[in-house]
Amino acid sequence: MGRAKKVVLAYSGGVDTSVCIPYLKQEWGVEEVITLAADLGQGDELEPIRQKALDSGASVSLVADATAEFVRDYAFPAIRANALYENRYPLSTALARPLIAKLLVAAAAEYGADAVAHGCTGKGNDQVRFDVAIAALNPDLKVLTPAREWGFSREQTIAYGEKFGIASPVKKKSPYSIDRNLLGRSIEAGPLEDPWYEPEEEVFVMTQSPTKAPDEPGYVEITFEQGYPVALDGEALDPVALVTRLNDLAGTHGVGRIDMVENRLVGIKSREIYEVPALSVLILAHRDLESMTLTSDVTHYKQGIEQTYSEMIYNGLWYSPLKAALDAFVAETQKRVSGTVRVKLFKGTATIAGRKSDLAIYSPDLATYGEDDKFDHRAAEGFIYVWGLPTRIWAEKTRND
Ligand code: ARG
Numbered sequence: 001m002g003r004a005k006k007v008v009l010a011y012s013g014g015v016d017t018s019v020c021i022p023y024l025k026q027e028w029g030v031e032e033v034i035t036l037a038a039d040l041g042q043g044d045e046l047e048p049i050r051q052k053a054l055d056s057g058a059s060v061s062l063v064a065d066a067t068a069e070f071v072r073d074y075a076f077p078a079i080r081a082n083a084l085y086e087n088r089y090p091l092s093t094a095l096a097r098p099l100i101a102k103l104l105v106a107a108a109a110e111y112g113a114d115a116v117a118h119g120c121t122g123k124g125n126d127q128v129r130f131d132v133a134i135a136a137l138n139p140d141l142k143v144l145t146p147a148r149e150w151g152f153s154r155e156q157t158i159a160y161g162e163k164f165g166i167a168s169p170v171k172k173k174s175p176y177s178i179d180r181n182l183l184g185r186s187i188e189a190g191p192l193e194d195p196w197y198e199p200e201e202e203v204f205v206m207t208q209s210p211t212k213a214p215d216e217p218g219y220v221e222i223t224f225e226q227g228y229p230v231a232l233d234g235e236a237l238d239p240v241a242l243v244t245r246l247n248d249l250a251g252t253h254g255v256g257r258i259d260m261v262e263n264r265l266v267g268i269k270s271r272e273i274y275e276v277p278a279l280s281v282l283i284l285a286h287r288d289l290e291s292m293t294l295t296s297d298v299t300h301y302k303q304g305i306e307q308t309y310s311e312m313i314y315n316g317l318w319y320s321p322l323k324a325a326l327d328a329f330v331a332e333t334q335k336r337v338s339g340t341v342r343v344k345l346f347k348g349t350a351t352i353a354g355r356k357s358d359l360a361i362y363s364p365d366l367a368t369y370g371e372d373d374k375f376d377h378r379a380a381e382g383f384i385y386v387w388g389l390p391t392r393i394w395a396e397k398t399r400n401d
Contacts, residue, residue: 002029004115004142008107010100011035013049017119019157020146021056022164034060036107038100041067041182056166064103067182071239074099075183080227081330082287083310088260090279091313092184098318101133115142122148125264129316136319184276195261195271206275210254210348217346218253222285227334229282243278250277253345265315281350285341288352292360293336305329
């Protein structure tokens with residue numbers, strides 16, 4: 001008896017996931033492996049990947065074009081929540097996992113599979129995200145994880161694949177581990193494991209070096225409706241087109257590079273480089289528009305929600321009751337987050353140049369230092385007396401301590 005009869009395997013075309021195919025069949029007695037490659041805008045050619053799965057022993061090789069769903073249903077909600085893990089990482093890799101899990105579960109239902117599988121190792125966050133998301137969507141499905149159990153070194157993985165006709169990689173393997181989709185690239189391992197080591201320029205693909213970026217700043221106007229980005233420079237764009245164009249523009253100006261040591265859920269600290277041009281600009285602009293349209297108490301309260309929301313995405317809890325409840329909170333806050341933010345892009349920095357909204361609660365009459373001032377200055381005196389009373393009493397009572 002094998003561990004499962006029919007398995008849907010998340011497939012990338014790389015050596016590890018290719019080797020999973022014969023391994024599942026030979027070592028774990030799986031009768032049939034169906035592969036599923038998700039197109040999330042990573043820019044790979046998909047036809048060779050589809051064919052490679054069949055050559056490696058898959059009975060069916062599926063390719064799912066999920067880029068539009070990825071941006072609309074995963075990235076944009078995260079933007080509305082200003083989601084930044086540890087205040088920096090906009091979760092470009094983490095957001096892809098619940099969607100891939102959803103595609104796996106749907107394919108398993110369609111093909112009558114009794115298990116799904118992925119090629120994650122035991123050290124990262126992605127295994128957690130897959131396993132938990134799959135359990136949330138279909139608690140009856142088994143999840144098989146060959147790469148978490150086989151204990152192969154890289155050489156052993158390649159040697160095992162060669163026995164089953166899987167060609168070893170032609171190019172010398174880059175020392176880095178890279179994950180890519182339309183939202184960004186995550187780069188780790190190799191020399192980057194030394195946190196003091198400065199990444200070489202060659203690790204970057206989506207962003208130009210700030211030192212080589214144009215000497216003139218670029219400007220972009222981003223329009224939001226209810227917290228969703230809908231237009232660039234006044235031109236309405238669908239989510240994928242908008243992110244694609246902003247990636248190019250921000251990337252040209254060297255905007256969107258992050259270098260951080262982050263805390264993985266599994267307890268390991270890891271040094272990671274990210275390139276996330278569009279996503280970082282969109283969160284910057286979105287947060288700024290909120291400063292024009294939300295009351296102070298909602299803004300401040302939402303910051304705590306945003307931190308929890310980011311941690312939940314990072315920690316694999318996309319499909320969970322608390323996340324759904326926080327989504328409802330965020331949606332309520334976004335009803336009036338509509339307007340346009342103007343961002344200046346210059347040699348690796350993105351700064352706000354201006355913002356406007358028909359729904360702004362910013363009030364020039366109150367803010368002005370000019371003659372039109374409507375603020376009642378005398379009212380401040382009584383307010384400050386009451387506000388400062390506890391402090392005053394405390395100071396009086398403790399002055400001789
Ligand atoms: N550290 C990031 C995360 O947990 C990205 C990991 C992606 N994998 C990689 N090979 N760089 O979301």
